[in-house]
Amino acid sequence: MSVVRIEHVYKDYQLGEQTVQALHDITWSIDAGVFLAISGPSGSGKTTLLNLIGCIDKPTRGRIFINEQDVSEKTPNELADIRARSIGFIFQTFNLLPVLSAAENVEYPLLRRPDISAQERKNRVAYFLDIVGLGKFANHRPNQLSGGQRQRVAIARALAIKPSIILADEPTANLDKATGREILRLMKQINRHLKTTFIFSTHDQKVIDHADRLVQVEDGYITAFGVRSQGDKTWNIARVRNAPEPEDESDSD
Structure with a gap:
């Protein structure tokens, strides 16, 4: 089953009088439970693609389905509700609220869910902090935690809504190499244990090395x-022919 299905999606941005086409005719589906990396250089469109999958932005043309629900023409409030129920986010800068404890940060996205009782919120916070190994740090604020611990809190927060998809935008960029590998191993364990789909936007080779699916943009x-x-340590790569061939610059000098 596909958790994400993208059909002939284009994304344009207006910069003054100029129209910039960030994505060109993207058609793609993502299976449930994969650990997937979207790789590419800066400006390639990978973050734009992640934002569309995350219902943060809408395509200029084409259709996007999340769990077989067409989200392309949803209102901002409808998209917010989809994010609150189906999509968790992990950012490179952690995006924790500094005045809240680790437990309160994990609970925060649950507060917009009237279907979840206070007791269920408490249970989920304890459960997911325990999964990321921070049960003893529940009352610590972000400035009392290391970078790796703060990213673990961010992972617990993303998991707390029990999403079908977790989107991670360069999640290891602000971590040292050893901590980055540790965080990636943790996310891979969660992926296997909970069957949650992880989608990364990255140019970090460590992330690509942990992935089982790769999309190059x-x-x-x-x-x-x-x-x-x-x-398996080797990739089975299938090249896509719809991208234009690079121009021959041999005569440009």
């Missing part, structure tokens, strides 16, 4: 798909 086009089996 350049100049707003998907240029390749990669698949590998569990435990």
Whole structure:
């Protein structure tokens, strides 16, 4: 089953009088339970793609389905409700509220869910802080935690809504190499244990090394798909032909 389905999506931005096309005719589906990396250089369109999947932005043309629900023409309030129930976010800068404790930060996205009781919120906070190994730090504020611990709180917060998808935008960028690997191992364990779909936007090779699916993006086009089996260190890469070939610059000098 596909948790995300994208059909002929374009995304344009207006910069003054100029129209910039950030994504070109993207068609793609993402299976449930994958650990997927979207890679590409800065400005390639990978963050734009992540924002569309996360219902933060809407396509200029085309359709996007989240759990088989067409979100392309939803209102901002409807998109907010989808995010609150189906999509967790992990950011490179953690985005924790400094005045709240670790437990309060994890609980925060649950407060907009009237269907979740206070007792259920308390249970979820304790459960997911325990999963990320921070049960003893529930009352600590972000400035009392290391970078790795703050990212663990952010992971617990993303998990607390019990999403089908977690989107992570360069989640290891502000961590040292050892901590980054530790965080990636934790997310991979959660992916296997809870079957939550993880989608990363990254140019970090460590993230790509942990992924089992790979999508390469350049100049707003998907240029390749990669698949590998569990435990396999080599990628099976399929190149995509819809992207324009680079111009021959041999005569430009």
